Amino acid sequence: MSGAAPDPDVSTTDATGAHASAASRAPAPPAGISRGELAMVVLLGALGLYLLLDAANIAVPGSSNTIGPRFFPYLVGGVVLATALALGFRVLRGDRGPADESEDVDPDAPTSWPSVGIIVVAFLGHALLINVIGWPLAVTLMFALVAWALGARGVVRPLLAGGVLSVFVWIVFVKALNVALPGGTLLELATGWL
Amino acid sequence: MGALGDLAGGLADALTPVNLLFALLGVVLGTAVGVLPGIGPAMTVALLLPITYALEPTAALILFAGIYYGGMYGGSTTSILLNTPGESSSIMTALEGNQMAKAGRGAAALATAALGSFVAGTIATLLLALVAPTVVDLVIGITAADYFALAVLAFVAVATVLGSSPLRGLASLGIGLYLGLVGTDVLTGQERFTLGVPQLADGIDVVVVAVALFAVGESLYVASRLRRGPVQVIAASGPWFTRRDLRRSVGPWLRGTALGFPLGALPAGGAEIPTFLSYATERKLTKHPEEFGKGAIEGVAGPEAANNAAAAGVLVPLLTLGLPTSATAAIILVAFQSYGIQPGPTLLTSESTLVWTLIASLLVGNLMLLVLNLPLARVWVQVLRVPRPYLYAGILMFASLGCYAVNADPLDLVLLLAIGLLGFAMRRYGWPVAPAIVGLILGPVAETNLRRALAISSGDLGVLLDTWFSRVVLALALLALVVPIVLRAVRGRRSTPEELAAGEGLRHPDHGHRESVGARTDGPGGEEER
Numbered sequence: 255m256s257g258a259a260p261d262p263d264v265s266t267t268d269a270t271g272a273h274a275s276a277a278s279r280a281p282a283p284p285a286g287i288s289r290g291e292l293a294m295v296v297l298l299g300a301l302g303l304y305l306l307l308d309a310a311n312i313a314v315p316g317s318s319n320t321i322g323p324r325f326f327p328y329l330v331g332g333v334v335l336a337t338a339l340a341l342g343f344r345v346l347r348g349d350r351g352p353a354d355e356s357e358d359v360d361p362d363a364p365t366s367w368p369s370v371g372i373i374v375v376a377f378l379g380h381a382l383l384i385n386v387i388g389w390p391l392a393v394t395l396m397f398a399l400v401a402w403a404l405g406a407r408g409v410v411r412p413l414l415a416g417g418v419l420s421v422f423v424w425i426v427f428v429k430a431l432n433v434a435l436p437g438g439t440l441l442e443l444a445t446g447w448l
Numbered sequence: 449m450g451a452l453g454d455l456a457g458g459l460a461d462a463l464t465p466v467n468l469l470f471a472l473l474g475v476v477l478g479t480a481v482g483v484l485p486g487i488g489p490a491m492t493v494a495l496l497l498p499i500t501y502a503l504e505p506t507a508a509l510i511l512f513a514g515i516y517y518g519g520m521y522g523g524s525t526t527s528i529l530l531n532t533p534g535e536s537s538s539i540m541t542a543l544e545g546n547q548m549a550k551a552g553r554g555a556a557a558l559a560t561a562a563l564g565s566f567v568a569g570t571i572a573t574l575l576l577a578l579v580a581p582t583v584v585d586l587v588i589g590i591t592a593a594d595y596f597a598l599a600v601l602a603f604v605a606v607a608t609v610l611g612s613s614p615l616r617g618l619a620s621l622g623i624g625l626y627l628g629l630v631g632t633d634v635l636t637g638q639e640r641f642t643l644g645v646p647q648l649a650d651g652i653d654v655v656v657v658a659v660a661l662f663a664v665g666e667s668l669y670v671a672s673r674l675r676r677g678p679v680q681v682i683a684a685s686g687p688w689f690t691r692r693d694l695r696r697s698v699g700p701w702l703r704g705t706a707l708g709f710p711l712g713a714l715p716a717g718g719a720e721i722p723t724f725l726s727y728a729t730e731r732k733l734t735k736h737p738e739e740f741g742k743g744a745i746e747g748v749a750g751p752e753a754a755n756n757a758a759a760a761g762v763l764v765p766l767l768t769l770g771l772p773t774s775a776t777a778a779i780i781l782v783a784f785q786s787y788g789i790q791p792g793p794t795l796l797t798s799e800s801t802l803v804w805t806l807i808a809s810l811l812v813g814n815l816m817l818l819v820l821n822l823p824l825a826r827v828w829v830q831v832l833r834v835p836r837p838y839l840y841a842g843i844l845m846f847a848s849l850g851c852y853a854v855n856a857d858p859l860d861l862v863l864l865l866a867i868g869l870l871g872f873a874m875r876r877y878g879w880p881v882a883p884a885i886v887g888l889i890l891g892p893v894a895e896t897n898l899r900r901a902l903a904i905s906s907g908d909l910g911v912l913l914d915t916w917f918s919r920v921v922l923a924l925a926l927l928a929l930v931v932p933i934v935l936r937a938v939r940g941r942r943s944t945p946e947e948l949a950a951g952e953g954l955r956h957p958d959h960g961h962r963e964s965v966g967a968r969t970d971g972p973g974g975e976e977e978r
Contacts, residue, residue: 291877298619301626305641313638321902323633323640326895330629334622341615351616351878356670357485357530358836363673370672370872374865377664377844381861384852393848397841404671404837415838420845431502433853 288350295342302335372403388438390420455577458804462510462812467805470507471813474514479820481515482522483828485530486666487843489519490775490885494658495850497783505787506802510809512780517569517810519776520756521817524561525828528748529554529682538755540727544740544747549682551743555825559689560697560745561752562821568705568753569814572760575709576767577807581796583768588793593901593911595769597918599894601715601925602771607883609721614932616879623870624887627652634892635899647859654782655854657888658775660864661881663847665871667840672872674836681832684825697749700730704753712761715771715921719758726754760810767791767803770893775882778889 309327353361380396397416398409406412425445427433437445461467481487493512500508527538528545541561548557590598607617630641631651642648707729708722730750731740740747765771770791772778784791789799796803821828851864874881898912905911913919 288877290873294619294873294877294879298622301623305626305629308641312633312640315636315638321899321907323636323638325902326898327629327640330622330625330891333618334626337615337618337622341619344615349613352612353878354669354875356666357526358670358675360673360675363675365672365876366674367672369674370668373668373671373844374869377848377865377868378862380848381858381865384858384861389848389852393845396848397845400667400671400841400844401837404674404840405676406835406837406841412837412841416841416845419842423845423849427849427853431499433498433502433849434856435849435852 287346287348291345291350292342295338295345299335299338299342302331302333302338305331305334369403373400376400376403385436388441389435390417390424390441391438393420451578451581454581454800454804455574455808458801458806458808459811461506461801461805462808466507467510467809468812470510471514471809472816474511475518475521475813475816475820477511478515478518479522479817479828480518480831482519483525483831484522484834484839485526486670486840488523488662488776489516490779490882491659491662491666492519493776493779493783494655494662495846497655497779497786498850498853500783500786505784505789506805508783508787509780509802509806510813512783513806513810514813514816516759516776516780517756517813518817520569520759521562521565521821522828524565524748524752524755525558525821525825526832528557528561529684529829530680530832538723538751540723540751541748541755543727544744546682547741547743548745548748549684549743552686553743553745554682554684555686555688556690556693556745557743557748558684558825559822560693560749562818562825563689564697564701564704564749564753565756565821566814566818567701568708568755568757569760569817570811571702571705572709572712572757573807573810573814576760576763576810577804579713579764580768580803580807583764584793584796587769590793590917591901591915592897592904593913594915594918594921595897596894596901596912597921597925598715598769598771599890599897601921601928602765602773602890603883603887603894604925604928605715606773606886607880608932609928612880613878614929616877617883620874620879620881621883621887624884624889625891627657627867627884628888628891634896647857652863653854653860654779654889656851656860656864657867658779658885659847659851660867661871661874661884662775663843663850664864664868665875665881667843667847668868668872669875670836670840672876679833679836681829684829693745696736696745699733700726700746700750701753703729703733704750704755705757708754708757708759709761712758713764714761715765715769715773719755719762719774722754722758723751726750767795768793770795772886772890775885778886781889 305327309324309331312322312324312327314322314324355361376396376399380392383392383395386392394413394416397420398412401412401416402409421441424435424437424441428435428437429445462471477492478489481489481492492515496511496515499511503511523538524541524545527542528549545557545561548554603621607621608614626641628651630648632639632642632649639649704722704726707726708719711722711725712719727747727750730744730746731737734740734744734746736744736746762772762774762777765773766777766781768791770781772781781791789795789802847864847868848861851860852858854860871881873879874884901911902909913922
């Protein structure tokens with residue numbers, strides 16, 4: 255099973271499912287250097303450098319017979335940079351991190367960048383829309399887009415599910431628990447009596 | 449024993465209708481999120497942190513404790529009935545439990561998991577009540593330097609011992625420590641790493657980071673390689689728990705508890721190591737070796753008990769030292785702090801009623817969980833079938849709610865997305881997330897203690913090694929840092945859970961746990977980390 259080409263439409267479980275999936279979880283043999291891993295290491299090294307360099311700009315007030323606000327940042331920066339160097343060395347030698355496991359993750363599936371992209375855009379959009387059209391409406395649109403990106407069928411059902419859930423959650427948290435969450439003009443008018 | 453008297457007092461407080469209600473709400477919520485893949489207690493508690501503004505401390509902490517214990521129960525249902533690899537601390541349960549369910553013994557597997565969780569949870573919570581005052585007596589006089597040493601040990605242990613890749617754990621820890629540094633220095637009032645952004649002067653909110661790394665990061669990661677098609681749930685069928693099952697389960701339950709509680713209570717704790725050890729032990733002791741790998745009930749009973757006992761053990765360093773050793777414990781620590789309470793050696797005296805009510809409500813919640821889980825297993829199975837597109841869309845909706853509720857600032861949501869993308873990348877390349885959370889929350893505490901210690905010694909670093917306590921603890925931290933890296937260099941890859949199940953056992957029983965345990969599982973602490 256684990257050797258078969260992953261087919262998104264066919265469930266990858268069968269009578270021997272557990273064993274097959276267990277086998278497929280064995281770490282893949284290192285196939286060269288992963289660019290993504292290398293990018294992570296470079297970013298980590300950059301963070302370490304930034305910590306060390308910017309720590310020098312922290313103002314140290316007054317008497318300095320005790321260690322000031324710079325000491326710990328230097329310590330953290332040093333640890334981060336050393337970790338980046340050591341990890342970089344290992345990654346260059348072909349070491350790969352085991353990708354995280356989760357019940358809903360298909361370890362054989364190729365990365366679906368469109369799904370990730372749609373979710374990022376949907377989330378960013380809802381963040382910018384909250385103060386304009388209210389949380390329930392903004393989050394409904396995000397919900398529908400995300401569900402659709404993950405394979406929900408149709409247009410009406412995701413929108414309806416998101417709408418009902420968001421209005422329910424809004425009423426519980428705003429009216430019962432007094433959380434500050436803009437409801438949008440319409441909903442706030444409609445629930446003014448609550 | 450004074451502790452028993454205090455516990456009785458706590459029980460009286462826990463049994464008031466309001467507190468019972470919050471305990472019930474907590475365990476129901478905890479079980480539900482434990483059953484749902486992709487959500488765990490850490491994320492749930494993080495999302496619910498804003499309600500600490502509305503509730504009084506006792507109610508909120510009882511709610512969180514219920515979620516913490518409930519998540520353990522729910523996780524076992526998922527690993528037994530869902531035919532897919534799951535989280536690290538439930539992997540051992542899944543190995544045998546899944547096979548039992550397939551062989552038509554799902555009901556018995558669920559029963560031994562629930563009963564084992566109850567037995568282990570009850571014994572371990574009682575042990576917590578007995579041990580906590582003793583630990584407080586031992587540590588009441590520790591110095592700032594000692595505390596710094598403990599924090600270093602917790603950092604190193606969370607980063608290197610639990611994950612599969614020590615360096616990636618350290619990298620994650622470094623990111624957490626950095627995020628904890630952003631903001632205004634408490635002691636001198638100087639801004640650090642704020643990039644001149646005024647919103648960052650108050651620091652990055654823990655809720656934002658936790659929700660981003662867990663909820664948003666997990667959703668993005670799952671979205672990137674979602675298992676398509678219908679969810680395959682095995683029916684919880686077959687004869688219920690028989691007398692024979694009981695005879696075979698009792699030993700593993702008790703041994704699992706004996707392994708789980710002490711290992712969970714160490715500052716280098718976590719639920720992962722004890723479950724692996726318990727599985728290996730049961731495999732060795734069983735009278736039915738031929739059943740292992742094909743659905744041996746001992747292999748479900750032992751690890752489940754160990755898992756729950758470890759969860760109670762983790763509360764020992766949290767309540768007596770203020771030292772979180774798992775992501776969930778770290779976030780519960782934040783809940784304490786948001787009420788202006790700092791867990792530590794004085795907590796048991798200064799907040800005596802609160803602590804004993806909390807411990808007592810854990811016992812009550814545990815009983816509720818047994819009642820909820822034994823007859824209602826079928827209901828939770830329905831929860832397992834939630835269509836995944838709606839599940840992850842819903843998780844993002846609650847992430848938006850929890851994050852926006854903190855400051856009502858859309859900028860927080862953008863920050864949430866940015867850190868969420870970091871969480872996505874971390875999962876993709878095998879960087880564990882828990883060290884970042886522990887670093888973020890424990891980092892500022894560690895810095896304060898370090899500076900306090902060095903202020904007393906006027907800058908002499910020797911003060912860090914002044915007491916035997918700090919010397920021993922720092923030596924342990926050094927060992928925890930060096931041993932996994934050396935072992936990897938010497939022997940290469942560690943054995944995987946599958947190899948363990950296939951009978952290779954622990955390769956080096958003498959310093960055994962680490963190598964066969966951490967293997968292939970990257971969210972340290974597993975189940976409770978999501």
